[in-house]
Amino acid sequence: MAVDWFPLWLSLKVAxxxxxxxxxxxxxxxxxxxxxxxxxxxxxxxxxxxxxxxxPTVLGYxxxxxFGRQAALGRLYEWLTGSxxxxxxxxxxxxxxxxxxPLLVIFARAAFESVDRNYxxxxxxxxxxxxxxxxxxxxxxxxxxxxxxAILAFARSLGDFGITIMIAGNIPGRTQTMAVAIYDAVESGxxxxxxxxxxxxxxxxxxxxxxxxxxxxxxxx
Amino acid sequence: MLELRVRKRFAGRPDSAPFSLExxxxxxxxxxxxxxPSGAGKTLTLDSIAGFTAPEEGRILLDDEILFxxxxxxxxxxxxxxxxxxxxxxxxxxHMTLRQNLAFAAERRPRLERHRKVNEMLERFHLTDxxxxxxxxxxxxxxxxxxxxxxxxxxxxxLLLDEPARGLDAPLRAEFYGLLRQVxxxxxxxxxxxxxxxxxxxELGDEMLILREGRLVQSGAPRAIAERxxxxxxxxxxxxxxxxxxxxxxxxxxxxxxxxxxxxxxxxGPYFPGRFRGDHVWLCVRPDQLxxxxxxxxxxxxxxxxxxxxxxxxxxxxxxxxxxxxRVEMPRAEYERQKQNKEWLVGxxxxxLRVL
Numbered sequence: 001m002a003v004d005w006f007p008l009w010l011s012l013k014v015a016x017x018x019x020x021x022x023x024x025x026x027x028x029x030x031x032x033x034x035x036x037x038x039x040x041x042x043x044x045x046x047x048x049x050x051x052x053x054x055x056p057t058v059l060g061y062x063x064x065x066x067f068g069r070q071a072a073l074g075r076l077y078e079w080l081t082g083s084x085x086x087x088x089x090x091x092x093x094x095x096x097x098x099x100x101x102p103l104l105v106i107f108a109r110a111a112f113e114s115v116d117r118n119y120x121x122x123x124x125x126x127x128x129x130x131x132x133x134x135x136x137x138x139x140x141x142x143x144x145x146x147x148x149x150a151i152l153a154f155a156r157s158l159g160d161f162g163i164t165i166m167i168a169g170n171i172p173g174r175t176q177t178m179a180v181a182i183y184d185a186v187e188s189g190x191x192x193x194x195x196x197x198x199x200x201x202x203x204x205x206x207x208x209x210x211x212x213x214x215x216x217x218x219x220x221x
Numbered sequence: 222m223l224e225l226r227v228r229k230r231f232a233g234r235p236d237s238a239p240f241s242l243e244x245x246x247x248x249x250x251x252x253x254x255x256x257x258p259s260g261a262g263k264t265l266t267l268d269s270i271a272g273f274t275a276p277e278e279g280r281i282l283l284d285d286e287i288l289f290x291x292x293x294x295x296x297x298x299x300x301x302x303x304x305x306x307x308x309x310x311x312x313x314x315x316h317m318t319l320r321q322n323l324a325f326a327a328e329r330r331p332r333l334e335r336h337r338k339v340n341e342m343l344e345r346f347h348l349t350d351x352x353x354x355x356x357x358x359x360x361x362x363x364x365x366x367x368x369x370x371x372x373x374x375x376x377x378x379x380l381l382l383d384e385p386a387r388g389l390d391a392p393l394r395a396e397f398y399g400l401l402r403q404v405x406x407x408x409x410x411x412x413x414x415x416x417x418x419x420x421x422x423x424e425l426g427d428e429m430l431i432l433r434e435g436r437l438v439q440s441g442a443p444r445a446i447a448e449r450x451x452x453x454x455x456x457x458x459x460x461x462x463x464x465x466x467x468x469x470x471x472x473x474x475x476x477x478x479x480x481x482x483x484x485x486x487x488x489x490g491p492y493f494p495g496r497f498r499g500d501h502v503w504l505c506v507r508p509d510q511l512x513x514x515x516x517x518x519x520x521x522x523x524x525x526x527x528x529x530x531x532x533x534x535x536x537x538x539x540x541x542x543x544x545x546x547x548r549v550e551m552p553r554a555e556y557e558r559q560k561q562n563k564e565w566l567v568g569x570x571x572x573x574l575r576v577l
Binding site: 116118121122123127128129137 | 271273298299300302304306308309310312315316328329371
């Protein structure tokens with residue numbers, strides 16, 4: 001039985017890019033929430049947790065409305081890049097980010113808040129700018145927790161289904177990620193293929209989780 | 222020279238009372254100690270100077286440079302204030318070696334000078350051998366020296382210390398006092414030190430500011446304050462006095478004499494200006510100023526019979542606790558001589574009596 005490796009390769013690519021982008025956005029948001037007190041903070045806090053709570057199809061629907069071919073943002077994207085956002089692999093990246101960012105924000109914020117405030121104060125007192133305090137003190141001290149959170153976000157991105165299928169669709173060879181491919185195989189009665197794909201992704205998930213666990217354990221010592 | 226005038230209020234919350242800090246003082250050369258019980262606002266004041274927290278009103282000047290001024294909206298960030306800060310528990314960066322900790326503080330300088338400065342500090346504070354180690358591998362004394370070296374490497378104009386000897390055992394504490402004295406001599410930087418340990422005030426302080434509930438209650442040299450506490454509150458905070466309720470019976474300015482009645486006995490003291498006959502006062506006298514002797518017959522002048530409740534024998538002195546909350550402290554040798562007394566008299570030296 002020939003296995004089409006494209007879904008696996010696509011899932012890995014999507015997850016990697018989504019995690020990288022989510023790290024940039026997520027760490028920035030986590031930093032804001034951990035260090036600053038500003039009006040509307042609770043709103044931001046709730047907003048970042050919301051995607052984890054809303055049903056994926058609801059999120060997918062909102063995204064379609066925002067980024068569809070007729071919508072303003074969708075047209076802007078098409079004008080900038082020459083192709084629509086929906087039903088492309090880039091949409092799969094966006095879909096994955098909607099769970100990766102909240103996860104990263106929650107874990108990174110907890111990690112930042114666990115750093116003894118005096119280290120950061122000492123750094124500032126010794127002349128460091130906020131940026132340097134973050135790079136030279138906060139991040140190194142939370143490195144392993146952040147890495148573990150990133151790995152979890154990666155694992156989550158690997159397996160996204162609901163939002164992905166709504167805004168990226170199920171186009172074999174273009175936007176058919178692993179999770180979608182499994183769904184497709186089951187729906188079309190191809191049990192053997194479904195089983196193979198499921199085993200591959202399960203093994204991958206277990207490996208990823210055990211690596212993450214070991215990293216977190218080492219940070220705790 | 223540090224000039225400070227600050228005001229900051231914390232509103233009451235469900236589980237804490239409202240707190241208001243209102244303070245004004247100047248700190249010149251030498252060590253100024255902020256002394257007071259926990260919650261008096263000492264660390265808050267230090268943090269305001271360092272720029273970690275902003276007061277609501279007031280002005281902070283360091284060598285005539287404005288660090289903070291509420292009226293004109295100036296609030297220099299912590300990194301621009303050039304104050305060395307030594308934290309409780311040192312706050313040495315755990316993921317950096319000792320050398321890297323020092324280098325971090327010197328990062329604003331060009332590389333060659335930074336290298337030289339770091340090595341100079343390592344030598345000066347006897348840390349060269351430990352330079353490659355991380356904080357958790359250092360001894361208590363090394364961590365102490367490193368935290369002070371790190372605070373000084375940027376040539377600050379002011380040194381701030383937050384209860385630096387708290388929780389240290391006796392040898393480390395002594396080592397630390399020695400270190401600070403050395404720093405004072407060698408670096409000559411005005412220093413503000415926060416503590417609730419009275420011994421530290423006497424060991425290190427040139428000037429002492431007593432804070433209580435956000436207010437300054439007395440300031441002066443530690444010795445002067447110990448001789449003349451401003452009021453009962455200060456006397457209680459210091460904890461080194463007997464405070465005995467008494468009434469003024471007679472005042473004689475011409476002969477510079479007064480008479481007090483305490484617990485049914487008459488005592489003669491110096492003239493107390495600003496008092497009236499009949500005033501109910503607190504007689505303030507230190508345990509080491511009182512004399513305890515054996516009672517043979519009637520008490521003499523300024524002597525009060527007392528019942529001995531308890532003796533606490535300490536390495537160099539003995540503290541005798543009498544009924545009526547009188548405490549007398551005498552050298553061990555003297556106590557050994559008097560140990561067998563069955564009945565006691567406590568003697569009040571006329572010239573040393575104060576009333577509050």
